[in-house]
Amino acid sequence: MVEPKEPKIGVYICECGLNIAATVDCEKVAKLAESLPNVVVSKFYKYTCSEPGQAMIKEDIKELGLNRVVVASCSPRMHEPTFRNAVKEAGMNPACFEMANIREHCSWIHKDKEKGTKKAFELVKMAVAKAALLVPLEAQEASVTPKALVVGGGISGVQAALDIARRGFQVYLVERNPTLGGNAARLGKWFPLQQCADTCLGSCSYCILVPDLRDCYNDPNIEVFTNSEIEEVEGYVGNFKIKIRKKPTYVDKKRCVACNLCTEVCPVSVPNEFNLGMDERKAIYIPFMEAVPKTYTIDEENCIHFSSGECVENPKCKEVCVWGAVDFEQEEEMEEVEVGAIVLATGHEIFDPSTKEELNHQHPRVITTPEFERLSCIVGPTKGSLDIDGKTPEKVVFIQCVGSREKEGNAYCSRVCCMVTAKEAHTVRQRLPDAKVVVYHSDVRTFGKGQEEFFMKVKDEGVEYRRREKDGDIRVEEKGDKVVIKCEGHPDEEADLVVLAVGMIPREDAIDMSRVMNVSRSGDGFFLEAHPKLRPIDTFTDGIFLAGSCQGPKDIPDSLAQASGAAARACGIISKEKLLLGENVAFVDQDLCIGCEACLESCQFSAISLLDKDGKMVAYVNEALCKGCGTCIASCKSGAIQQRGYNDEQLLKMISALAEGDSG
Amino acid sequence: MTDEFEPNILAFCCNWCSYAAADLAGIGRMQMPTNVKVIRVMCSGRVKPEFVIKALSEGIDGVLVLGCHIGECHYTTGNHRTKKRFEVLSRLLGHMGIDPRRLRLDWASASEGDRFTEIITEFTDTIKELGPNNLADYYGRKAARVS
Incomplete structure (x- = not known):
């Protein structure tokens, strides 16, 4: 951080035509502001956001050497970016810009000009008090891993994976079952049926879904992990580290040719979950004829080899497999991958x-x-x-x-x-x-x-x-x-x-997944989107997006639309070389920190951790994870943690300025 | 100015809900007393109880802390902490000789400009009834200003 120079503040009171000037005597406010500490220049102007208005501020920054600017005009939610940009163009650090809202919060809600003018000045005074303590900030950058993870190999996950892969990025697709396809693979015809001849008795899943599953499985940019689960997620947007648990199938995928000889000799029959228990399958099985990958899996729970050590059947599956694909020695493996963005498509x-x-x-x-x-x-x-x-x-x-x-x-x-x-x-x-x-x-x-x-x-x-x-x-x-x-x-x-x-x-395990991924669930138990109307694909965790029925009940077109949206969102992140991080993040004065962990508890985003610093455990904020809410600061017992742009000193100064009233 | 007591009131508003509600009240030209001045924070969870004590001890007549409704916090649960902290603070104020009614915690969503107006109007009336906060005189208004 750059050391703050002696503050030289320029104050600009906007009349916003008559929007402000009707209730606030802007000339008077500008005049009063001249006497506030550190104020070098104070002006009022018809439309400060206009080109000439901005030019006036830029000129003053250059001519008078201003290093802080306060504009009193509309809501910062309206024109803060405009003015921040203007001061930046004049060579000032945009973090040294402050706004007083004298339109929405003053002229528009009051009619008494005397009282309105008094209040406007008080608001300006508070902003000037804060401005004097503003410090230049540099937005931090983080590198990005140009790969994505898709969790769930149902129709939404497959769509998202294909979309991302077709934009040229590497995708890891993790599916817990032995085959891709999810719930959609169980469906007969898909509604509305207009595209199929009514005489066709075939299952549309096979016509429409399976080709996509194969494309996905064969795409050189997509690595599919079936029979696998997400064990652990670490990191943050742009840089996630994922641990994938690969459960053994006891059949070597590369050797298996799906000839079905093993199934024919297997003596065990159990209810077939793919057909919802309406028929039976063997302990070595393929979920359905067109499963992708087209390979067999041994169900450890029911296979006699695993339950009693030795299968009595003669010949055994291992013996009839001329390809040598059956492998009882296969073991669980952990694989670690790194990705920049995640699409959750875990279904329902x-x-x-x-x-x-x-x-x-x-x-x-x-x-x-x-x-x-x-x-x-x-x-x-x-x-x-x-x-x-x-x-x-x-x-x-x-x-x-x-x-x-x-x-x-x-x-x-x-x-x-x-x-x-x-x-x-x-x-x-x-x-x-x-x-x-x-x-x-x-x-x-x-x-x-x-x-x-x-x-x-x-x-x-x-x-x-x-x-x-x-x-x-x-x-x-x-x-x-x-x-x-x-x-x-x-x-x-x-x-x-x-x-x-x-x-x-x-899904019954949605709660576990929400913990692993650090995403929230809504009251109905489905994953919660960041905003029900404006951000229906995002989660509260940056870089993690939702696709399909894991977010709420959906039909196939809606699921696919959301999957493509999630893929586009993910690509928006992984296509960048660097990510700009938020400015108003928390930071810790590690000399003051007593390692009490109060901030860790208050952080909803797991952005704070304890680190050993010269033998003392102190808090550390990961700026890439910090969302800048400031809740940790209010919980800090030693005043060690602060927020850039909203630190205690700045806010206390504003309070004091207001307590003084409208005196200069 | 009239001789009627015009309280000096501070409101902390979170960027995402209550500040937006205040903006919306403005856009809707909803009229309210001029006594309340807003400090914007990103989340009501940022508001340290010390801020309230500081404000009241320096003579500000009332403090409002306004956040998103419970369950609607932009940061998921920031306002849960606000609620817990201010329940405790409210009780403490009584022990400090401050009428707890000088502090009000409330919620207004970004679409509730009318609710924001209602809160401002009501709270201003409450503080007018309570009269000036004499705590600053107790500590010495001037001393507070110098520090």
Whole structure:
């Protein structure tokens, strides 16, 4: 920091046309300010922010050698950058500029000119008092690692990774499961369906999603870590250090050719999570046919080799693998990478309706919308057949808002279930033209592009929509080999198949991730954006951005839009060589510091740590992490920590100036 | 000037919410008493309790500390600390012979110009009722000025 010179202050009172001059006698204020300590020149002017106004200040800086400038005009939120820039152009350090707000905070809110003038002078006096103590500041720079981390290999994460990679940056993509694709890979058709021929029975995930997953996996700029988790995040925007835990798959990815011989001999069968437990898989398995990477994984929990030491099967998977890919000796590895920005795309979970006993989800005729996706998928567990117990359903009933818009519980709307229901009802219509399809809804919300049109089309196809009260009673009861839906306000309805349109909920481990990443969560448990309207992609931690349903329920187009936005935000950081850090950061006088850690506790951004200085533990502020709130300063017991631009001395001087009143 | 007591009041406003609320009141030309003068800080969490004591002991008649609403702090939880600190300070003021009503902690979001106006008007009325802060005389108004 440069030593402050003897202050030479120039004061400029702006009339802002009549905006200020109508209530404040600017000439009088300028005249009074002349007698304030350290003031060299004091003027009033019609429009100080105008070119001639700025030129006047610049000239005075050069002619009179001003090293502090006070402008009394509008709110600093309006023209502080204008004036800071002007004084900088005249060779003055912009940190030595101070503003008094005599428009928004004075002339506009008062009519009494005498009192208004008095108050304006007091505000100027306070600003001059602070200005005398301002010191030149140099904004610090930090270098940037031109790489990005994407957490989550679902559709949002893959999109973000591809976007960043296609701009030429290296990306690390970390996915905890053995395959990319996330929740979207489980979906059958995607709404609205216009782009697919209605006769196509294929699963659109395979047509639309898998090529993207492959592109992502094969992109030379993207390194994909499947079966991996984020262990630790250190550092700050531009310079994050990430520890990635790579869990063993016990199959060498490079050798495996996905021939399936291992699966055929494996004696263990467990519920297949990809098909939501609707069929079984082996202990050595591939999550789904088109999984990316297309390689097998051994499920350590269920594999006999791991549970009892020796598999009884003959031959064993290891023996039939002619490629030598099965490797029981594989060990967990830690890999450290460095990145400049992070995109969080960790997705969501599906609401579990078993907590709602009245909906009878354990009954074989009651399924959820995601289960319907697997059921209707042409390569799913039933090869696309909707038959239940070998019988084709004659009546299919959908119940909407399960786990969303609840009085107690999830208050939010999950935003996708109305369209998912419409889409699935449409699928039933197509596959089972004779079946009766009924939807119990409590408001249909088809707000997206093309959605209302699709909803109308589904209604026209003969799907019957029945409105029920959102908080009204609805229950599903067993009746012979069928179920009956008892809904308040409607006659009982028998059905062969009931589909519960379940909502989206935050991932169970979102809380752990929020701790590792130091990002906040909103009341609903999803990750919190920095501003609900203006910064919907940013988090409060600079350099970490949100994509997709980890921030809140979203459909695919919205998730992808946000993913591309997050990628652009990340590129905005990693494309820079240097990052300019904030000016008003905290700093510690380490001689005064007693190492009590009060500041550490008060810092929301983990910007302060304790360091050993000549055998004494003292606080240290990482300027790249400090956001300049100043909360630590108010908590400091020894007065050791201060904030540049808002230090105690400056603020106390302002208080004293005001306490003196309007005397000079 | 009239002989009516015109209190001298200081308000600390945080840059993101309450200062913006004050600006909005200005933009909306919402009229209020001239007694309150604002010092801008980045967060209400920056306001040291000592600032309040200093202000009151030098004769300022009332101090307002205005931040973002709880849960809306630009720095997430800065205002939680403000709240805790000022609950304690408020109690201490009583022991120091200062009417705790001379200090008010409140919240105004950036969209609440009307609320800001209300707070300023109400607080000015409260301080007018309480009358001049004689603590400065007690310590010696002049002595405070010299230091």
